[in-house]
Amino acid sequence: MEKKEHLICLGIESTADNLGIGIVSSEGKILANEVEVHIPKTGGIHPREAAQHHASEFGRVLEKALRIAKIGSKEIDLISFSQGPGLGPCLRTGATAARALAVYLNIPLIGVNHCIAHVEIGRLMSGAKDPLTLYVSGGNTLITAYEAGRYRIFGETLDIAVGNCLDTFAREAGLPYPGGPAVETIAAKGNLLLSLPYIVKGMDLSFSGLLTAAVLKLRGGQCRLEDLCFSLQEVAFAMLGEVTERALAHTKKHELLLTGGVAANKRLRSMIQLIAEEHGAASKFVPQKFATDNGAMIAWTGILAYVSGLRTDVETSYIDSNWRMDEVEVPWRSLN
Amino acid sequence: MEKLELIAKGAEADIWHDIDWNGKDVLIKKRVRKLYRHEELDNQLRSYRTIHEALIMHRAKCAGVPTPLIYQVIPEEAVIVMEYINGEKVRDVINFVGNEKRKEIFRKIGIQTGRLHKSGIIHGDLTTSNMIKEKAIIFFIDFGLAELSSEDEKRGVDLHLMRRMLVSTHYMFEEELFKAFEDGYRSIMGGEAEAVFKKMKEIEKRGRYVERENTLDGDS
Numbered sequence: 001m002e003k004k005e006h007l008i009c010l011g012i013e014s015t016a017d018n019l020g021i022g023i024v025s026s027e028g029k030i031l032a033n034e035v036e037v038h039i040p041k042t043g044g045i046h047p048r049e050a051a052q053h054h055a056s057e058f059g060r061v062l063e064k065a066l067r068i069a070k071i072g073s074k075e076i077d078l079i080s081f082s083q084g085p086g087l088g089p090c091l092r093t094g095a096t097a098a099r100a101l102a103v104y105l106n107i108p109l110i111g112v113n114h115c116i117a118h119v120e121i122g123r124l125m126s127g128a129k130d131p132l133t134l135y136v137s138g139g140n141t142l143i144t145a146y147e148a149g150r151y152r153i154f155g156e157t158l159d160i161a162v163g164n165c166l167d168t169f170a171r172e173a174g175l176p177y178p179g180g181p182a183v184e185t186i187a188a189k190g191n192l193l194l195s196l197p198y199i200v201k202g203m204d205l206s207f208s209g210l211l212t213a214a215v216l217k218l219r220g221g222q223c224r225l226e227d228l229c230f231s232l233q234e235v236a237f238a239m240l241g242e243v244t245e246r247a248l249a250h251t252k253k254h255e256l257l258l259t260g261g262v263a264a265n266k267r268l269r270s271m272i273q274l275i276a277e278e279h280g281a282a283s284k285f286v287p288q289k290f291a292t293d294n295g296a297m298i299a300w301t302g303i304l305a306y307v308s309g310l311r312t313d314v315e316t317s318y319i320d321s322n323w324r325m326d327e328v329e330v331p332w333r334s335l336n
Numbered sequence: 337m338e339k340l341e342l343i344a345k346g347a348e349a350d351i352w353h354d355i356d357w358n359g360k361d362v363l364i365k366k367r368v369r370k371l372y373r374h375e376e377l378d379n380q381l382r383s384y385r386t387i388h389e390a391l392i393m394h395r396a397k398c399a400g401v402p403t404p405l406i407y408q409v410i411p412e413e414a415v416i417v418m419e420y421i422n423g424e425k426v427r428d429v430i431n432f433v434g435n436e437k438r439k440e441i442f443r444k445i446g447i448q449t450g451r452l453h454k455s456g457i458i459h460g461d462l463t464t465s466n467m468i469k470e471k472a473i474i475f476f477i478d479f480g481l482a483e484l485s486s487e488d489e490k491r492g493v494d495l496h497l498m499r500r501m502l503v504s505t506h507y508m509f510e511e512e513l514f515k516a517f518e519d520g521y522r523s524i525m526g527g528e529a530e531a532v533f534k535k536m537k538e539i540e541k542r543g544r545y546v547e548r549e550n551t552l553d554g555d556s
């Protein structure tokens with residue numbers, strides 16, 4: 001493959017309920033970033049139904065992304081896709097489409113780690129160079145920073161993600177979709193701190209017991225929903241804050257980046273800002289359409305990987321629904 | 337010298353040295369208020385942890401591991417007043433004593449770590465900066481991250497921290513010192529030791545705990 005100065009990558013994101021197709025240039029210009037969300041009629045995400053949604057919407061989203069980017073398929077230089085971690089059926093749908101496109105257009109394929117892509121688009125959008133990152137969403141909760149060739153995980157959830165905890169609670173309380181923002185709105189009217197389990201184990205977190213306790217209090221009917229939402233947020237975010245602060249003190253990074261779907265929460269943002277200030281670090285935030293799952297982050301990370309020589313063979317481009325970000329070498333980080 | 341001197345500022349607590357606290361030479365550990373946390377939650381956490389730390393220090397003593405004497409605990413202020421140990425950090429002396437002496441110290445550290453683990457205590461920050469040698473006694477200090485657990489995973493992390501610290505700070509003697517530590521640890525843990533060493537090796541391979549090589553000596 002000849003070396004080209006200017007590259008255009010089409011990235012496919014399909015780890016959970018979002019189908020995202022992004023088109024990004026090697027200069028870091030976002031040409032398109034289309035997202036289609038699968039909203040379940042009842043309950044949480046059903047993996048098979050979400051995958052079917054992605055499959056049936058794919059053609060339409062792809063066309064729209066190309067139209068917005070004002071390019072033809074011949075101008076795409078490479079295809080990247082979310083290879084994991086995520087829901088198996090959803091990942092497989094995105095991977096199948098990516099392989100088909102790469103083979104049809106006869107261009108290279110790059111499998112991208114979803115968590116790393118969140119950090120990379122966060123760096124691109126916020127201008128952070130070498131941040132400690134708190135990545136909080138419905139599927140992931142982790143604190144990571146680059147050290148010696150990889151993104152190391154300094155703390156993570158031992159069970160469910162913080163976004164999952166908030167969403168599930170919201171559903172139990174009969175709040176409208178999306179759950180996290182609904183909890184935030186109601187929490188703003190609460191002020192009484194109810195007793196809920198605060199679970200930090202070393203550098204790791206646990207939210208499942210907190211969720212159970214909050215749901216039991218809800219069913220008990222002895223407290224105001226406003227106070228319960230308020231307390232749930234206060235406890236969950238204080239747990240995140242503690243581990244983030246400790247990781248910041250330990251790594252001595254000068255930037256603190258907040259990303260993921262839960263990063264939209266104002267209370268969490270203000271906590272992160274306070275922690276950063278306390279440690280003389282700059283707090284960095286990502287525009288929300290690049291903080292939630294999106295295709296642009298996969299496209300951009302695909303470019304970074306491609307430029308440092310990484311390729312994914314179509315024959316072995318299996319998805320890995322439990323793919324940890326700290327298993328992945330990130331050679332592009334040692335280039336700058 | 338000032339009567340009260342701030343000697344360390346950690347992520348969680350400030351440490352003061354008071355040479356005349358009711359006539360005693362003491363160390364005052366105060367968990368500081370975290371502005372990002374809800375005030376009531378912050379107060380609950382700090383007072384709970386203060387009590388918890390004091391209890392674990394006491395429990396360590398009962399297991400046969402020297403820890404500083406506690407003179408007073410003030411839960412509502414998140415303060416522990418304890419005996420000031422007038423010795424030297426093991427980290428600072430270890431490279432300057434004779435070979436046999438050095439191994440003897442590490443065997444002793446191994447025995448004391450074994451005693452902690454045997455009685456269900458995980459130290460959580462087992463480095464030579466958190467051990468103070470006063471004459472023949474080695475005091476274990478800073479139980480701020482300690483917890484009660486008998487899981488091999490937690491024990492393994494304790495040993496991993498110890499080994500990582502050896503590699504970074506005392507690399508000239510790493511192998512023989514770890515061997516001495518291992519001997520001491522096994523003499524207390526007996527049949528339980530093997531699983532913990534196995535876990536430690538597994539943790540090393542995970543890479544999650546891999547960090548910059550030259551800043552491994554730990555505390556700040």
